[in-house]
Amino acid sequence: MSVVGVDFGTLKTVIAVARNRGVDVITNEVSNRSTPSMVGFGPKSRYLGETAKTQEITNLKNTVNSLKRLIGRSFNDPDIQTEQQYITAPLVDVNGQVGAEVSYLGKVERFSATQLVAMYLSKIKQTASNELKLPVSDICISVPPWFTDIQRRALLDAAEIAGLKVLRLINDTTSAALGWGITKLDLPAPEEKPRRVCIVDLGHSYYTVSIVEFKKGELAVKATAWDRNFGGRDFDKALVDHLAKEFKGKYKVDIHTHPRAMARTTFAAEKTKKILSANQQAPVNIESLMNDIDASSMVTRQEFEAMIEPLLNRTHVPLEQALAQAKLTKDDIDVVEVIGGGSRVPAIKERIQAFFGKNLSYTMNADEAVARGAAFSCAILSPVFRVRDFAVQDIVSYPIEFAWEKAPDIPDEDTSLTVFNSGNVMPSTKILTFYRKQPFDLEARYAKPEELPGRTNPWIGRFSVKGVKADGADDFMICKLKARVNIHGILNVETGYYVEDQEVEEEVKEGEGEDKKDPDAMDTDNKDDAPKKTRKVKKQVRKGDLPISSGTASLDDATKATLSEKENAMVMEDKLVADTEEKKNELEAYIYDLRAKLDDQYAEFASEDEKATIKEKLEAAEDWLYDEGEDTTKGVYTAKLDEIRAMAGPIVQRHFEKVEADRQRVEAELAAKRAAAEEARKAAEAEKAAEAEKAGGNGAADQEMKDADATPTESDEAGVPK
Missing domain, CATH: 1.20.1270.10 (Substrate Binding Domain Of Dnak; Chain:A; Domain 2)
Structure with missing residues (x-):
């Protein structure tokens, strides 16, 4: 059985596996350490990962990227309309959620985002299996901390469709924090002051900051903040807009009207951005941009930084939000660890370093840290793998409330309650108590819809409690419901049961409720023979289960x-x-x-x-x-x-x-030569043995003569002369 961690990224995906007493990042079929997060469709088959990237420029309308940004979202969400500028395939509505319309096997097909992600995860599963020479089932997948319940459920559904069992959906920065801490042998003891680390992750499409406290064998996330629309692709877009304007004036072409020209310019912009991270200027050369025109330009780092200045000015916001949420100051942070491909832009590093006023740390691989942490998480949860115990305590990203109809017999009853607040520990369980005479429903929803991505529906689920009945006209059934935000960050009402108030006898401990005796007084009673004192108390005793039917965003x-x-x-x-x-x-x-x-x-x-x-x-x-x-x-x-x-x-x-x-x-x-050599060897050995035997025989004769000379005479033995 394998233990696999997957950093499912907007641009590319990294697969890590726990083995050989460590974690390795595995390569795909073309020996790359990351695989493009992309699905394409053709007249004969699908193109997944590397093959999708290879044919993208010639098959733009049938290639879907940014899969992570689509999962669990509705087509009418304004975020999705914005997303269309980064995706070349036309987006459509598929049964209430966003999907893509493509030509596959000569027919027009519509696939939902869940199906598209399932296709891609099938490829990831195959890549891992080919490398490991083992079937892959148990995996841990990283997700953005801002993913909602519906997005997380959709990703779990996609993994199940692909034949994968997800042991945990782990937040990106939490995964990176686990990878950072599990290898450290010098973490503070539980009773000491924790080491506080700020994990800053700037990826292709979003920017996340988490403040994490470490102690020996455990980590606790104290705060997480993010900017969902601030990443490497936004830097690329600023450069593309600049080049489009320049090409329009220089070559009289408008790349916005030509999808292939737009795609070529985007590839060139991404390459230019990477060159400018290490150089002061970079040339831009695009062959056959459009209308048989070869375009070229030169961009300096100073010009590039001026283009992305509006983005750079947003760098400090998540940092401030995370500190405020954790109730800490900049001086309380011991280490600032920076990861993510977008963090390689020098101006970003400068802004983050200036904010904290201390040197940044780059001890983890910027592209692979999240996948490695996910592999560690999978190894911890997997029953077939032994790994150092390391507790991971995350937090709830959005406040969750429950709402219900007012009971007719309780006119002053509240009809809603925020059960899980933002920043609460996750996973977490709460017990809800209701007094009812008949079956009832309750709904879970996000308490602050304005904090959710785009116009995400705040509804999480509806839970119907069955089997509720009262014994008498004036009696209520005391119903207890166990609500849990699980290890994936998903809410469920897991179980329901009812209790009764019963009087039970409880032993009164000695001295409880009595006047204190004189310590010098002599106690002459035999304590063993004295009757034990008891009292009657009311306690809630569990009497039976209540069936619960759930309606959530998960597929049936x-x-x-x-x-x-x-x-x-x-x-x-x-x-x-x-x-x-x-x-x-x-x-x-x-x-x-x-x-x-x-x-x-x-x-x-x-x-x-x-x-x-x-x-x-x-x-x-x-x-x-x-x-x-x-x-x-x-x-x-x-x-x-x-x-x-x-x-x-x-x-x-x-x-x-x-x-x-x-x-x-x-x-x-060869056999004849070996036989001749063997014969020669045996003859030589025999000759050597004969010589040794001859030498041994002569030695024996000499010894006999010596022995004869040394033999005493008869007179000698007697001690008298003859």
């Missing part, structure tokens, strides 16, 4: 099963197309390979007639391949390949037999 099981089947069918279609293309390439390669070998390796094994016949067949197959065989089925390519192989079989067999005979001859010669 039947819909998920249908979409999962559709996704599996598309995966098989993609695989068939890939296998067909592979077989076509194999046929083409075999034609060229066999033609070359007929005049080289196989030359002495084929007659002139055989060569002529096969070459004629190869030429016909090549002509067919580039004409009517350009687009056919896997079976036809396989049949053509088998036909040519059968024709060339006798020649290949002769060559094989010759090679085999040569191999056997060489092996026989």
Whole structure:
């Protein structure tokens, strides 16, 4: 079983895996450490990740990017209308949520954002499986802290459709904080002052700041603030607008009227931004921008910073908000850790450093820190992986309230209550108590809709409590409901039960409710024999469960099963197309390979007639391949390949037999040489042994003579002369 962390980004996605006593970032099919977050559609198959990026410029209307910005949003949201400028495929309404209209397999199809993300996660799953040589199921996915309940549910649905089990949706900066802290061996002890770290993450489309307190074996997020529309792509857009204006004056072309010209300029702008992060100026060269015009320009870093000045002026806002939320000052922060690709812009670093008045820290990989933290989180939660215990305590991003209808028998009852406040610990559980005589409903919603992204519906879910009934006309059933914001940041009313007030006897502890005795007085009573004092108290005793039916933004099981089947069918279609293309390439390669070998390796094994016949067949197959065989089925390519192989079989067999005979001859010669060498070795050993034995024999004779000389005479033994 594998343990995988996924940083699902707006621009690209990084996959990390826990293994080899650490965490590795795995590479995709073209050896890149990140995969474009993009899905494309064609006449034969889908294009996912790298292949989608490769064909994007020629297939703009059928390529969807910024998937993360679409998930869980409605088409009418003004944020989505703004998002269209970054997405080349037309966005449409699909059953109440945003989706894309594309041409797939020759037909116009509409896919919801949930389906599009599921397609992409299928690719991520495949990439991880190919690298690990293991099936991938359990994963941890990072999300922005500003994601709402509906967005988080949609992402979980997409993962389930893709056949993945999400152990945790973890906020980006929390994930990075976990990666920062779990490897530190010098964190303060629980009773000491915590180490406070400000994690600043500036990504492709948004900017997040979290203040986190670390102690040995644990982290606690104290505050999180963000700017949802401030990231690397906004820097790119400022540069694109500048170049569009310049090209209009210089070349009399308007790139805004030409999607491909716009896409080419955006690619050039992103490249220029990266060059300016390390250089004072950068050239811009775009071949065949539009109308066969090659465009060029030169941008200095000073000019670029002037273009993004309005964005730079917003840098301090989330920093101030996070400090205020955590009730801390700049001096209370021990470390300012900066991550995210957008943070490489020098002007951004300068603004953040000037705000805190201290040097910034760059100990983590800016592009991979979140994915590594997600892999650690997955390893902690996975039962099959051993990892150092590290507690992660996050916070609720938006206040959540419950509302209900007033009970007719309780005229002064409140009808709403904020149960989870912004900044509350997450995961978290609260018990709600209701006095009712009959079944009732309650709704969960966000208490401050103005804080939500765009015009997100503040509604979270409706929960119907069944099985409520009172015993008598004046009695109420005391209903207890367990509301929980779980590890994913999703709200549910998990269970319901009812209790009764019952009188129970409780032992009174010695001295409780009595006058204190004189400590010098002698106690002569036998305490063991004395009767124990008790009192009657009222306690709530759980009597039974209350069924709860929930209505939330999550897809129902039947819909998920249908979409999962559709996704599996598309995966098989993609695989068939890939296998067909592979077989076509194999046929083409075999034609060229066999033609070359007929005049080289196989030359002495084929007659002139055989060569002529096969070459004629190869030429016909090549002509067919580039004409009517350009687009056919896997079976036809396989049949053509088998036909040519059968024709060339006798020649290949002769060559094989010759090679085999040569191999056997060489092996026989080598065996003979080894045998001769072994015989020589044995003879040498035998000769050496004989010499040693001869030398040993002479030594024995000498020893006998010495022994004879040393033998005492009879008179010697007696001690008297003869």
